[in-house]
Amino acid sequence: MRIALFSTCIGDALFPDAHKATAILLTRLGHEVVFPEGQTCCGQMHINTGYQREAVPIIRTYADAFADPSIDCVVAPSGSCAGAVREQHVRIAERYGDSALVDGAQRAADKTYELCEFLCDVEQRTDLGAWFPHRVTYHASCHSLRFIEVGDRPYRLLDAVEGLELVDLPNYEECCGFGGTFSVKNAEVSAAMVSDKVRNIKSTGAEYVTAGDSSCLMNIVGSLSRQRTGIRAIHMAEILVSTRERPWTPERAAYRREAML
Structure with a gap:
């Protein structure tokens, strides 16, 4: 299968390792992974803040990059961006x-x-031969939970990872407070929300918190690091690509602290 990787702007600018891990994982599964260089943003930020007409050129750029019939699937390591494409672009x-x-x-x-949708629904696999011997809790981003309804797919994938101890996150359905421009326009409310999220993460005793969205992880790990909890953040793709033979090391996987402050 010929798969196009949608890198997303936050991944491209701040957290490329999650997207590299996605490309490696898909290649390992036998797919041809391509990267259309004309891709940019999904336009979610513009649409959600009321600049819908201004988002039209961005939507056109996405369609030009990925509607190519030679591309079988587009995979994004982001529930938020995948949700924007599927729920907003056509409208x-x-x-x-x-x-x-x-x-x-x-x-x-x-x-x-x-x-996670692609792996479970298209690839129809949960056991990817991954190995990650750590205690991990999972944060469900709002868009993956409510927009695209990713459901239990991340849990099934994590349950199949050798050595991984998956612990439930209390009040998992609550937002982390990022919400893109919400965290800028409503900074105090956002800070209170992520404080609640971090308190729940700490209660699990997890070494790592994972999610399918780098934006949520950026917000969460910023609070975790300021509180000096020692808990790291890691994208789902980085866990799933890690094997005994080629482990994804904590130093490589940890989100850059300077990007969080």
Whole structure:
């Protein structure tokens, strides 16, 4: 299968290791992974803050990059961005674009998957031969939980990782407080929300917190590091790509602290 990797802007700018891990994992599963260089942002930030018309060129860029019929699937290691593509692009194209854009947006959206969705639904595998001997808890991002309804897929994948002890996160359904521009416009509320999230993470005794979205992990680990908890953040892809023969080391996996402060 020919798979296009959608890197997302936050992954490309701050956390490329999660996207490298995704590419390695998909290649290891026997797929041809390509990276359309014309890709940019999914436009979620613009749409969610009311700049819907201004998001049209971004949606067009996404469609131009990924609607190519030679691409079988688009995989994004981000429930938030996959959700924006599938839930927002066609609607905005219909409202402010033209018929060609609607068609391109629909074709691109129809084959866009979040990583865990692709592995469980398309690849139909949960045991990927991963090895990660640590105590881990999982944070379900709002978009993966409510937009694309990723459900128990991440749990099934983590349960199959050799050596990994998965512990439930209390109040897992609560937002971490990031919400993109929400954390900027409502900083005090956001800080209170992530404080609640961190308190629940600490209660699990986990060494790592994982998620399918780098944006949530960035917000969470910023609070974790300021409280000097010693708990690290790691993207799902980095756990799933780690094996006994080629472990994804904590030094490589840990989100750069300077990006969190």
